[in-house]
Amino acid sequence: MPAPRILILGATGGLGRALHRHLSPRHETTLWGRADLDFDQPETMPARLEAQKFDVLLNTSGMTSPDACEAQPERAFQANAQAPRILAECCHARGARLIHFSTDYVFSGQPHDLWSEEDEAEPVNIYGRSKLAGEQAVLKASPHALVARVSWLFGPDKPSHPDHIIQKALQTDDLSAVADKVSVPTSNADIGGWIEQLIFRHQTTRGVLHLCNSGIASWHTWAEAALGIAHCLGIPVKTRHVKPVPLASLTQLKAPRPMMTVMDNARLQNLLGVQIRNWYDALEDYLSEKYPRQ
Numbered sequence: 070m071p072a073p074r075i076l077i078l079g080a081t082g083g084l085g086r087a088l089h090r091h092l093s094p095r096h097e098t099t100l101w102g103r104a105d106l107d108f109d110q111p112e113t114m115p116a117r118l119e120a121q122k123f124d125v126l127l128n129t130s131g132m133t134s135p136d137a138c139e140a141q142p143e144r145a146f147q148a149n150a151q152a153p154r155i156l157a158e159c160c161h162a163r164g165a166r167l168i169h170f171s172t173d174y175v176f177s178g179q180p181h182d183l184w185s186e187e188d189e190a191e192p193v194n195i196y197g198r199s200k201l202a203g204e205q206a207v208l209k210a211s212p213h214a215l216v217a218r219v220s221w222l223f224g225p226d227k228p229s230h231p232d233h234i235i236q237k238a239l240q241t242d243d244l245s246a247v248a249d250k251v252s253v254p255t256s257n258a259d260i261g262g263w264i265e266q267l268i269f270r271h272q273t274t275r276g277v278l279h280l281c282n283s284g285i286a287s288w289h290t291w292a293e294a295a296l297g298i299a300h301c302l303g304i305p306v307k308t309r310h311v312k313p314v315p316l317a318s319l320t321q322l323k324a325p326r327p328m329m330t331v332m333d334n335a336r337l338q339n340l341l342g343v344q345i346r347n348w349y350d351a352l353e354d355y356l357s358e359k360y361p362r363q
């Protein structure tokens with residue numbers, strides 16, 4: 070059987086670029102951005118996809134800011150639900166496999182054990198509702214599709230929380246971060262490895278799958294971990310301590326945020342037959358590569 074050709078959506082996004090870097094050296098891979106496929110112009114999508122040769126479609130694109138989604142619900146549902154439905158219909162029609170990325174923000178965030186794939190999703194904001202509608206539309210239109218839920222991404226292609234906190238700590242020792250909201254920071258590079266396995270060794274895996282590193286963190290513990298690692302690497306951060314603050318103090322946030330969305334990655338571990346590493350080890354690798362010891 071010929072090797073599957075992979076099309077990735079999200080050329081300017083953190084995860085799309087990471088997946089492309091991971092997969093393109095060994096596999097036939099194409100990376101598309103908004104100019105190639107615009108979710109705001111749904112009528113153009115089927116013909117664009119039809120003209121492209123691919124066997125696996127990785128959709129990382131979507132409206133990813135909860136506050137922007139809250140301000141523009143129609144656009145959020147267009148990008149996060151209607152467009153993925155069209156992707157799934159096109160994939161189904163040509164016998165291609167869709168791997169569609171979703172989020173831990175589909176969960177309510179109420180006190181809970183780790184959230185498994187079987188737990189009920191009850192999002193608290195427009196972002197989560199539109200992503201959940203996207204999951205359901207994708208699985209209905211293409212029963213062979215895989216919905217990969219990820220959380221709190223970090224990696225070299227787009228600055229995220231640890232990058233921002235290190236940049237701030239180079240200027241000031243007066244730092245704060247939310248301590249009462251928890252999830253799992255997850256390495257885009259690690260996701261690249263898992264996705265490669267899912268494409269080439271687990272071709273029939275479908276439904277919902279949680280793709281996250283192991284462990285648990287708040288924005289506060291994640292920030293202090295990043296500063297501790299930065300300090301060990303010789304980065305001249307002015308402090309390793311971050312003041313813990315409650316989420317309620319961030320009054321500028323437009324969208325409500327779920328408080329506890331730590332996902333269980335047992336299905337992924339069982340499937341791949343490996344121990345998924347802790348987010349801290351992945352963060353250490355990422356920061357060591359980004360800031361070689363000084």
Ligand SMILES: NC(=O)c1ccc[n+]([C@@H]2O[C@H](COP(=O)([O-])OP(=O)(O)OC[C@H]3O[C@@H](n4cnc5c(N)ncnc54)[C@H](OP(=O)(O)O)[C@@H]3O)[C@@H](O)[C@H]2O)c1
Binds near residue numbers: 103108219221
């Ligand atoms: N980042 C996280 O911490 C996180 C957490 C949980 C789940 N996720 C999910 O993981 C996936 C990847 O996240 P990410 O951090 O890589 O996202 P990202 O960096 O924000 O990238 C989003 C991508 O979507 C594209 N896009 C947005 N609206 C579009 C439209 N109307 N038409 C075509 N393309 C459009 C963007 O292109 P432009 O640059 O042109 O706008 C960009 O390439 C998303 O599904 C997200 O919901 C992310």
